[in-house]
Amino acid sequence: MRNQKAQFITLEGVEGAGKSTQKDALCELLDVNGIRYIETREPGGTPYAENIRALLLGSSDEAPQAKTELLLMFAARAQHLETKILPALKRDIWVVCDRFTDATYAYQGGGRGIPRGWIQTLEKLVQGERVPDLTLFFDVPVEIGLDRADRRGNLDRIESEDIEFFERVRRTYQEIATRDPGRVITLDATVNIERLTQEMISRLMGRWGLKCRPG
Ligand code: Z5A
16 A cells, blocks of 8 residues: 555445445445545535535425536535545545535536536636546446435435436446546446445455455
8 A cells, every 4th residue: 555645536326326335335445454534425525515415405495496506516515625625635534425526417417407518617616637536436227226215215305306317317427437437437236235345345456456355
């Protein structure tokens, strides 16, 4: 692990893909290798950004317009990036983040139909050149993911969209992964939790040259 700079890792996928489950396994891998890290999520991750999350995902009488949703995602991201993610990386602490800007391309771009160029403009404004070092994309057919999420219950405002919306979201994630294979690792998330964990861990150990695996 010598000479490995602190990594900014993001986890992406449609609902119920298993990101949160695999995030725990990833953190265990970092723990056994003695790597310092923080866990965080988007939208949210700081008290202020979590307030924006509540606005974004809660239901109210007035649903936000697509542009409003887009701007709030980036407002939360600006706060999160500047007050939590960048300071951690600067202190050589790894960052494991459940969703980031790929989710904006997938949900607001693919799902809602916001032009990609608008998202690129906001990405540049908020992030400059900063992008994740590594993204784990958990790819699962939408019906399987939604079924898992349904069984967990408590669907939020965005989770209540129709199946076509999530098909567009998944397609956009797949396009991102195809365009950027150096950053994005695609994992087949249809397999059971243990197999998915094993596959993820072996890909990561190879990439980072880690010696110890959990368990
Ligand atoms: N959003 C956006 O629109 N734009 C943006 O820029 C950003 C976000 C950043 C919040 O996401 C919402 O914000 C999200 C996108 C939007 N909305 N939607 N819809 P979130 O990440 O906080 O919430 P989520 O995507 O809805 O997470 P999730 O449904 O919890 O999915 P998950 O984390 O991928 O799954 P999980 O919690 O690990 O697993 C779900 C269930 O499946 C659970 O019971 C597990 O035990 C089970 N599971 C997990 N893996 C497996 C496998 N491999 N086999 C069988 N069962 C499994």
